[in-house]
Amino acid sequence: GAGVSQSPRYKVAKRGQDVALRCDPISGHVSLFWYQQALGQGPEFLTYFQNEAQLDKSGLPSDRFFAERPEGSVSTLKIQRTQQEDSAVYLCASTATGLQETQYFGPGTRLLVL
Amino acid sequence: TQLLEQSPQFLSIQEGENLTVYCNSSSVFSSLQWYRQEPGEGPVLLVTVVTGGEVKKLKRLTFQFGDARKDSSLHITAAQPGDTGLYLCAGEGTDSWGKFQFGAGTQVVVTP
Numbered sequence: 001g002a003g004v005s006q007s008p009r010y011k012v013a014k015r016g017q018d019v020a021l022r023c024d025p026i027s028g029h030v031s032l033f034w035y036q037q038a039l040g041q042g043p044e045f046l047t048y049f050q051n052e053a054q055l056d057k058s059g060l061p062s063d064r065f066f067a068e069r070p071e072g073s074v075s076t077l078k079i080q081r082t083q084q085e086d087s088a089v090y091l092c093a094s095t096a097t098g099l100q101e102t103q104y105f106g107p108g109t110r111l112l113v114l
Numbered sequence: 115t116q117l118l119e120q121s122p123q124f125l126s127i128q129e130g131e132n133l134t135v136y137c138n139s140s141s142v143f144s145s146l147q148w149y150r151q152e153p154g155e156g157p158v159l160l161v162t163v164v165t166g167g168e169v170k171k172l173k174r175l176t177f178q179f180g181d182a183r184k185d186s187s188l189h190i191t192a193a194q195p196g197d198t199g200l201y202l203c204a205g206e207g208t209d210s211w212g213k214f215q216f217g218a219g220t221q222v223v224v225t226p
Contacts, residue, residue: 004156035216042118042202042216043157056213091156101212105156 002026004106006092012112013082021077021109025094032075033103034067035091043091049075082113117141118205118217126223130192135220137203138185144206146186147214148177151200160188193224 005024013019025032031050035043036059045059051072060067064082069075079086089108095101121136137146145164149157161170163179163186170177174197176189190197200221204214 040218042204042218044216045213048213093156102159102162103214105158107155 004092004094004104006090006106006109008109009107010110010112012114015084015113016081018078018080019082019111021079021090021111023075023077023092023094023106025073025075025092026096026104027073028096029094029104030072030097031095031101032069033093033095034075034077035093036061037089037091037108039088046077046090079111082111084113087111087113117215118203120201120203120217120220122220123218124221124223126225127193129194129224129226131224132189132191133193133222134187134189135201135222136185136187137205137217139205140184141205142183142208144183144208144210146179146183146206147204148186148188149202149204151202151219152198157202190222193222195224195226198222198224 007022033048034046036046037043047067048056049069052069064080066078089110091105091108093103093105095103118137118139125133127133145162147162148160151157161177166181166183168179174191178187200219202216202219204216206214
């Protein structure tokens with residue numbers, strides 16, 4: 001496909017479980033962003049990659065959140081020991097080169113922690 | 115914490131009416147973007163404004179960036195049901211590098 005894809009689209013986890021969310025950016029896109037969007041809110045920045053380098057992780061809410069992009073394409077956001085407050089939509093976006101470019105968003109993964 | 119305040123939170127109008135949504139902040143932004151998000155989808159960029167006082171038009175949508183680059187508005191003329199969605203503004207701080215802060219959005223519903 002031509003757009004950003006994310007999987008799974010929906011995830012239900014029991015509190016304390018670990019989850020892994022996948023993002024496939026547009027082919028060839030250098031930069032990748034992760035956002036968290038709580039119900040009724042706008043997206044909040046989590047972390048940013050340029051190729052495989054994680055240049056900014058200031059938005060990750062706790063050390064239970066971990067993101068990687070080992071080969072500079074697909075990225076995974078991992079949440080360990082999920083809590084109810086982690087319930088949100090997790091959005092991934094990519095840009096062609098670097099900063100101040102149009103961000104193309106994926107459809108998101110809706111995570112519900114029970 | 116949302117540095118950008120959007121108003122109103124919710125707007126319901128009939129097809130053919132005009133509407134304006136606002137995005138305000140006490141911070142100055144290098145640039146400001148407007149997105150539309152539909153249920154189950156990610157936001158889609160509508161426009162980026164960079165210069166204070168700038169006005170951009172996209173068909174029936176008019177975007178304005180405040181002179182002081184702290185606020186923006188989106189005006190839709192003769193709204194259509196296809197304009198229904200969550201409208202988000204996002205500001206790029208003057209000391210950031212392309213990192214955008216989003217507002218909470220305005221949910222617009224246009225009924226036939």
